[in-house]
Amino acid sequence: MKAVDIVKAPIWLAELATGAKSFVGNPIIGSPRLNRLGLHEKRVMLAQRMADVRRRQMRHLVDAEDAEAFARDGYVVRRNALPDDAFARLRDEVEGNEFSAQEMVQGQTVTRFCPITRAMTRAFPELGALVNGRLFQGLLRYVASRNADPITFIHTVFADPHRGGRDPQTVFHSDTFHPTAKAWYFLTDVEDDGGPFTFVPGSHRMTPQRLAWEREKAITARAGGPSMHGLGSFRVTDEELSQMGYAEPVRVAVPANTLVVADTHGFHARAVSHKPTVRLGIYGSLRKNPFVPWAGLDPFDLPGLSGRQAEIHDAINNWAAKRGKTGQPPVGMVKPLDPPVRWKG
Numbered sequence: 001m002k003a004v005d006i007v008k009a010p011i012w013l014a015e016l017a018t019g020a021k022s023f024v025g026n027p028i029i030g031s032p033r034l035n036r037l038g039l040h041e042k043r044v045m046l047a048q049r050m051a052d053v054r055r056r057q058m059r060h061l062v063d064a065e066d067a068e069a070f071a072r073d074g075y076v077v078r079r080n081a082l083p084d085d086a087f088a089r090l091r092d093e094v095e096g097n098e099f100s101a102q103e104m105v106q107g108q109t110v111t112r113f114c115p116i117t118r119a120m121t122r123a124f125p126e127l128g129a130l131v132n133g134r135l136f137q138g139l140l141r142y143v144a145s146r147n148a149d150p151i152t153f154i155h156t157v158f159a160d161p162h163r164g165g166r167d168p169q170t171v172f173h174s175d176t177f178h179p180t181a182k183a184w185y186f187l188t189d190v191e192d193d194g195g196p197f198t199f200v201p202g203s204h205r206m207t208p209q210r211l212a213w214e215r216e217k218a219i220t221a222r223a224g225g226p227s228m229h230g231l232g233s234f235r236v237t238d239e240e241l242s243q244m245g246y247a248e249p250v251r252v253a254v255p256a257n258t259l260v261v262a263d264t265h266g267f268h269a270r271a272v273s274h275k276p277t278v279r280l281g282i283y284g285s286l287r288k289n290p291f292v293p294w295a296g297l298d299p300f301d302l303p304g305l306s307g308r309q310a311e312i313h314d315a316i317n318n319w320a321a322k323r324g325k326t327g328q329p330p331v332g333m334v335k336p337l338d339p340p341v342r343w344k345g
Helices: 003-017 032-036 039-057 064-073 084-095 118-123 125-131 134-144 208-224 238-243 309-322
Strands: 075-078 099-106 109-115 151-159 181-186 197-199 250-252 258-263 268-270 277-286 330-334
Touching (some): 064 075, 064 134, 109 309, 125 277, 134 181, 208 238
Antiparallel strands (some): 099 330, 197 268
């Protein structure tokens, strides 16, 4: 063992009690020997048990039918989430103004993120009402199993099958080893042939077949190097999904004014777009330490930090961009539906 490894060993060990997921970055998490002995499986199962404990503390945050839909499927769909007049005003606020933006290129897709700041929620009342409202916040927190402040963005996805290679987000995958939540409130229609969010119903719950699959993937993950798989976001084939006994994937093609919230520990993907498409919405993400038994007590609930995750993310991203260390470089002030800055030609 190298001297630097001796110094890092306590950190690697401590990360076992956090949401750290990289099999490449942490040789303890990625140890084939320890994973043959069940290390990864034990982390997966403990995280799921803790999520169940926390969700019981947050049952009041969601309606009964939404809790039932989530327990059954792993995702919730709420059509007509806002009254028509509120939806129209919100769409005008988002589409008609310029915001500070970042863009990520993945294959044939450009994803634009405009961090939603506290100043934006005050300046644009319908935007603030949505992202701070009970429906958006309650479902995100319940599905993530943490009563904590999510990070939110205005989110535009530009897909063009004539550009680049395959978007890695179109391959079925699990984001990480523990329950976590993402939300999309769509301001535009999502058509069936326009790359809709796709989810494997019930795949948010562990079965003996799923645990066996997790064990096999964990044993070999480190050997794959810094791929998405080696970094802890396991990819899965159609054949493997069938072998695990899951139902057929559901393509969530929905009209504008629909909110979708999913546990992205379950298997999901963005379906391949067969034509140039543009999707606009409000995106939220919530992922916290999976091993604590309490639902709240999040540092970002403290005065001065509440509602500022997007601002902090933006500052860190801008700092990293100046050093060439980010895949989401800032592109300046743009309207959400302006053509992608990072697409050339």
